[in-house]
Amino acid sequence: MNLFSLHFIELSYAWIFNEYPSFVQEDSRRFVSQETGHLYIAKVEPSDVGNYTCVVTSTVTNANVHGSPTPLVLRTDGVMGEYEPKIEVQFPESLPAAKGSTVRLECFALGNPVPRINWRRMDGMPFPSKVKLRKSNGMIEIPNFQQEDAGLYECITENSRGKNIARGRLTYYG
Known part of the structure:
Protein backbone atom coordinates (compact mmCIF):
# COMPACT_ATOMS: atom_id res chain seq x y z
CA MET A 1 0.00 0.00 0.00
CA VAL A 73 -11.55 45.85 -25.28
CA LEU A 74 -13.97 48.72 -24.78
CA ARG A 75 -17.52 48.30 -25.97
CA THR A 76 -18.61 50.85 -28.55
CA ASP A 77 -22.35 50.19 -28.37
CA GLY A 78 -23.13 52.69 -25.64
CA VAL A 79 -21.93 54.84 -22.79
CA MET A 80 -21.67 53.34 -19.33
CA GLY A 81 -23.85 55.30 -16.96
CA GLU A 82 -23.44 55.67 -13.25
CA TYR A 83 -24.59 52.75 -11.10
CA GLU A 84 -24.52 51.67 -7.46
CA PRO A 85 -21.83 49.35 -6.10
CA LYS A 86 -22.14 45.70 -7.08
CA ILE A 87 -20.09 43.49 -4.75
CA GLU A 88 -18.15 40.98 -6.87
CA VAL A 89 -15.73 39.69 -4.22
CA GLN A 90 -16.92 38.85 -0.75
CA PHE A 91 -15.88 36.67 2.15
CA PRO A 92 -18.00 33.68 3.29
CA GLU A 93 -21.07 34.15 5.51
CA SER A 94 -19.38 31.88 8.04
CA LEU A 95 -15.65 31.32 8.29
CA PRO A 96 -13.94 29.21 10.98
CA ALA A 97 -10.50 30.52 11.91
CA ALA A 98 -7.81 28.75 13.92
CA LYS A 99 -6.16 30.24 16.97
CA GLY A 100 -2.94 32.03 15.99
CA SER A 101 -3.69 32.00 12.26
CA THR A 102 -3.69 35.01 9.95
CA VAL A 103 -7.19 35.67 8.62
CA ARG A 104 -7.77 37.63 5.41
CA LEU A 105 -11.20 38.88 4.34
CA GLU A 106 -11.65 40.24 0.82
CA CYS A 107 -14.37 42.59 -0.40
CA PHE A 108 -14.48 44.48 -3.69
CA ALA A 109 -17.27 46.10 -5.70
CA LEU A 110 -17.74 47.32 -9.24
CA GLY A 111 -19.45 50.66 -9.69
CA ASN A 112 -19.48 54.07 -11.33
CA PRO A 113 -18.25 56.23 -9.64
CA VAL A 114 -15.65 53.84 -8.18
CA PRO A 115 -17.01 52.67 -4.81
CA ARG A 116 -15.35 53.42 -1.48
CA ILE A 117 -14.88 50.42 0.83
CA ASN A 118 -15.12 50.52 4.63
CA TRP A 119 -15.19 47.79 7.29
CA ARG A 120 -16.73 47.46 10.74
CA ARG A 121 -17.66 44.91 13.37
CA MET A 122 -21.38 44.39 13.84
CA ASP A 123 -21.35 42.94 17.35
CA GLY A 124 -20.49 46.21 19.09
CA MET A 125 -16.88 45.19 19.60
CA PRO A 126 -14.16 47.60 18.42
CA PHE A 127 -11.93 46.63 15.54
CA PRO A 128 -8.83 44.94 16.96
CA SER A 129 -5.90 47.36 16.72
CA LYS A 130 -3.80 44.65 15.06
CA VAL A 131 -6.15 44.58 12.02
CA LYS A 132 -4.45 45.83 8.86
CA LEU A 133 -6.35 47.35 5.93
CA ARG A 134 -4.81 46.36 2.60
CA LYS A 135 -5.44 46.89 -1.12
CA SER A 136 -7.26 50.25 -0.82
CA ASN A 137 -9.48 48.69 1.89
CA GLY A 138 -10.36 45.73 -0.38
CA MET A 139 -8.92 43.33 2.20
CA ILE A 140 -8.52 43.21 5.96
CA GLU A 141 -5.87 41.06 7.58
CA ILE A 142 -6.13 39.86 11.18
CA PRO A 143 -2.81 38.38 12.37
CA ASN A 144 -2.59 36.00 15.36
CA PHE A 145 -6.34 35.31 15.42
CA GLN A 146 -7.73 34.94 18.96
CA GLN A 147 -11.16 34.26 20.46
CA GLU A 148 -11.83 37.99 20.98
CA ASP A 149 -11.38 38.53 17.22
CA ALA A 150 -14.34 36.27 16.44
CA GLY A 151 -17.60 37.97 15.53
CA LEU A 152 -19.64 39.50 12.73
CA TYR A 153 -17.69 41.62 10.23
CA GLU A 154 -19.23 43.93 7.65
CA CYS A 155 -17.87 45.40 4.41
CA ILE A 156 -19.66 48.55 3.23
CA THR A 157 -19.23 49.62 -0.41
CA GLU A 158 -20.61 53.03 -1.30
CA ASN A 159 -20.68 55.63 -4.05
CA SER A 160 -22.95 58.55 -4.95
CA ARG A 161 -25.47 56.13 -6.54
CA GLY A 162 -25.96 53.87 -3.52
CA LYS A 163 -24.57 51.38 -1.07
CA ASN A 164 -24.09 47.62 -0.85
CA ILE A 165 -23.05 45.53 2.15
CA ALA A 166 -21.45 42.11 2.68
CA ARG A 167 -21.45 40.40 6.08
CA GLY A 168 -19.74 37.35 7.49
CA ARG A 169 -19.08 35.71 10.84
CA LEU A 170 -15.61 34.67 11.91
CA THR A 171 -15.76 31.78 14.36
CA TYR A 172 -12.89 30.68 16.57
CA TYR A 173 -11.48 27.23 17.08
CA GLY A 174 -8.48 26.41 19.24
Whole structure:
Protein backbone atom coordinates (compact mmCIF):
# COMPACT_ATOMS: atom_id res chain seq x y z
CA MET A 1 0.00 0.00 0.00
CA ASN A 2 1.34 3.42 -0.95
CA LEU A 3 1.00 6.31 1.45
CA PHE A 4 0.93 9.85 0.14
CA SER A 5 1.34 12.99 2.18
CA LEU A 6 -0.70 15.96 1.09
CA HIS A 7 0.92 19.36 1.42
CA PHE A 8 -1.03 22.58 1.28
CA ILE A 9 0.53 24.73 -1.43
CA GLU A 10 0.18 28.46 -0.99
CA LEU A 11 -0.32 30.37 -4.20
CA SER A 12 -0.15 34.07 -4.96
CA TYR A 13 -1.68 35.74 -7.98
CA ALA A 14 -0.68 38.75 -10.07
CA TRP A 15 -1.52 40.04 -13.54
CA ILE A 16 0.76 41.37 -16.26
CA PHE A 17 -0.62 44.25 -18.34
CA ASN A 18 0.54 43.90 -21.97
CA GLU A 19 4.19 42.87 -21.46
CA TYR A 20 6.42 41.76 -18.60
CA PRO A 21 7.47 43.45 -16.30
CA SER A 22 4.41 45.72 -16.40
CA PHE A 23 2.22 44.31 -13.60
CA VAL A 24 -1.28 45.58 -12.84
CA GLN A 25 -1.02 48.04 -9.97
CA GLU A 26 -3.80 47.47 -7.46
CA ASP A 27 -5.66 50.54 -6.24
CA SER A 28 -9.25 51.61 -5.48
CA ARG A 29 -10.17 50.70 -9.07
CA ARG A 30 -8.22 47.46 -9.61
CA PHE A 31 -8.20 44.39 -7.36
CA VAL A 32 -6.63 40.92 -7.61
CA SER A 33 -8.28 38.30 -5.41
CA GLN A 34 -5.75 36.12 -3.63
CA GLU A 35 -8.53 33.57 -3.09
CA THR A 36 -9.41 33.00 -6.75
CA GLY A 37 -6.74 34.84 -8.74
CA HIS A 38 -9.40 36.85 -10.60
CA LEU A 39 -8.70 40.43 -11.65
CA TYR A 40 -11.49 42.98 -11.10
CA ILE A 41 -11.64 46.52 -12.50
CA ALA A 42 -14.31 48.58 -10.75
CA LYS A 43 -14.73 51.03 -13.64
CA VAL A 44 -12.99 50.33 -16.95
CA GLU A 45 -11.12 53.28 -18.50
CA PRO A 46 -9.65 53.57 -22.03
CA SER A 47 -6.18 53.18 -20.49
CA ASP A 48 -7.17 49.64 -19.37
CA VAL A 49 -7.42 48.38 -22.96
CA GLY A 50 -4.77 45.75 -23.68
CA ASN A 51 -3.76 42.17 -22.94
CA TYR A 52 -3.79 40.68 -19.44
CA THR A 53 -1.82 37.60 -18.41
CA CYS A 54 -2.29 35.88 -15.04
CA VAL A 55 0.84 34.81 -13.14
CA VAL A 56 0.45 32.16 -10.45
CA THR A 57 3.39 31.77 -8.07
CA SER A 58 4.00 29.11 -5.43
CA THR A 59 5.06 30.86 -2.25
CA VAL A 60 6.80 27.62 -1.20
CA THR A 61 8.98 26.98 -4.27
CA ASN A 62 8.80 30.44 -5.92
CA ALA A 63 8.01 28.69 -9.22
CA ASN A 64 5.48 30.50 -11.40
CA VAL A 65 3.18 29.74 -14.30
CA HIS A 66 1.87 32.26 -16.85
CA GLY A 67 -1.59 31.91 -18.34
CA SER A 68 -2.61 32.85 -21.86
CA PRO A 69 -3.02 36.56 -22.64
CA THR A 70 -6.62 37.76 -22.40
CA PRO A 71 -7.57 40.90 -24.34
CA LEU A 72 -9.69 43.65 -22.80
CA VAL A 73 -11.55 45.85 -25.28
CA LEU A 74 -13.97 48.72 -24.78
CA ARG A 75 -17.52 48.30 -25.97
CA THR A 76 -18.61 50.85 -28.55
CA ASP A 77 -22.35 50.19 -28.37
CA GLY A 78 -23.13 52.69 -25.64
CA VAL A 79 -21.93 54.84 -22.79
CA MET A 80 -21.67 53.34 -19.33
CA GLY A 81 -23.85 55.30 -16.96
CA GLU A 82 -23.44 55.67 -13.25
CA TYR A 83 -24.59 52.75 -11.10
CA GLU A 84 -24.52 51.67 -7.46
CA PRO A 85 -21.83 49.35 -6.10
CA LYS A 86 -22.14 45.70 -7.08
CA ILE A 87 -20.09 43.49 -4.75
CA GLU A 88 -18.15 40.98 -6.87
CA VAL A 89 -15.73 39.69 -4.22
CA GLN A 90 -16.92 38.85 -0.75
CA PHE A 91 -15.88 36.67 2.15
CA PRO A 92 -18.00 33.68 3.29
CA GLU A 93 -21.07 34.15 5.51
CA SER A 94 -19.38 31.88 8.04
CA LEU A 95 -15.65 31.32 8.29
CA PRO A 96 -13.94 29.21 10.98
CA ALA A 97 -10.50 30.52 11.91
CA ALA A 98 -7.81 28.75 13.92
CA LYS A 99 -6.16 30.24 16.97
CA GLY A 100 -2.94 32.03 15.99
CA SER A 101 -3.69 32.00 12.26
CA THR A 102 -3.69 35.01 9.95
CA VAL A 103 -7.19 35.67 8.62
CA ARG A 104 -7.77 37.63 5.41
CA LEU A 105 -11.20 38.88 4.34
CA GLU A 106 -11.65 40.24 0.82
CA CYS A 107 -14.37 42.59 -0.40
CA PHE A 108 -14.48 44.48 -3.69
CA ALA A 109 -17.27 46.10 -5.70
CA LEU A 110 -17.74 47.32 -9.24
CA GLY A 111 -19.45 50.66 -9.69
CA ASN A 112 -19.48 54.07 -11.33
CA PRO A 113 -18.25 56.23 -9.64
CA VAL A 114 -15.65 53.84 -8.18
CA PRO A 115 -17.01 52.67 -4.81
CA ARG A 116 -15.35 53.42 -1.48
CA ILE A 117 -14.88 50.42 0.83
CA ASN A 118 -15.12 50.52 4.63
CA TRP A 119 -15.19 47.79 7.29
CA ARG A 120 -16.73 47.46 10.74
CA ARG A 121 -17.66 44.91 13.37
CA MET A 122 -21.38 44.39 13.84
CA ASP A 123 -21.35 42.94 17.35
CA GLY A 124 -20.49 46.21 19.09
CA MET A 125 -16.88 45.19 19.60
CA PRO A 126 -14.16 47.60 18.42
CA PHE A 127 -11.93 46.63 15.54
CA PRO A 128 -8.83 44.94 16.96
CA SER A 129 -5.90 47.36 16.72
CA LYS A 130 -3.80 44.65 15.06
CA VAL A 131 -6.15 44.58 12.02
CA LYS A 132 -4.45 45.83 8.86
CA LEU A 133 -6.35 47.35 5.93
CA ARG A 134 -4.81 46.36 2.60
CA LYS A 135 -5.44 46.89 -1.12
CA SER A 136 -7.26 50.25 -0.82
CA ASN A 137 -9.48 48.69 1.89
CA GLY A 138 -10.36 45.73 -0.38
CA MET A 139 -8.92 43.33 2.20
CA ILE A 140 -8.52 43.21 5.96
CA GLU A 141 -5.87 41.06 7.58
CA ILE A 142 -6.13 39.86 11.18
CA PRO A 143 -2.81 38.38 12.37
CA ASN A 144 -2.59 36.00 15.36
CA PHE A 145 -6.34 35.31 15.42
CA GLN A 146 -7.73 34.94 18.96
CA GLN A 147 -11.16 34.26 20.46
CA GLU A 148 -11.83 37.99 20.98
CA ASP A 149 -11.38 38.53 17.22
CA ALA A 150 -14.34 36.27 16.44
CA GLY A 151 -17.60 37.97 15.53
CA LEU A 152 -19.64 39.50 12.73
CA TYR A 153 -17.69 41.62 10.23
CA GLU A 154 -19.23 43.93 7.65
CA CYS A 155 -17.87 45.40 4.41
CA ILE A 156 -19.66 48.55 3.23
CA THR A 157 -19.23 49.62 -0.41
CA GLU A 158 -20.61 53.03 -1.30
CA ASN A 159 -20.68 55.63 -4.05
CA SER A 160 -22.95 58.55 -4.95
CA ARG A 161 -25.47 56.13 -6.54
CA GLY A 162 -25.96 53.87 -3.52
CA LYS A 163 -24.57 51.38 -1.07
CA ASN A 164 -24.09 47.62 -0.85
CA ILE A 165 -23.05 45.53 2.15
CA ALA A 166 -21.45 42.11 2.68
CA ARG A 167 -21.45 40.40 6.08
CA GLY A 168 -19.74 37.35 7.49
CA ARG A 169 -19.08 35.71 10.84
CA LEU A 170 -15.61 34.67 11.91
CA THR A 171 -15.76 31.78 14.36
CA TYR A 172 -12.89 30.68 16.57
CA TYR A 173 -11.48 27.23 17.08
CA GLY A 174 -8.48 26.41 19.24
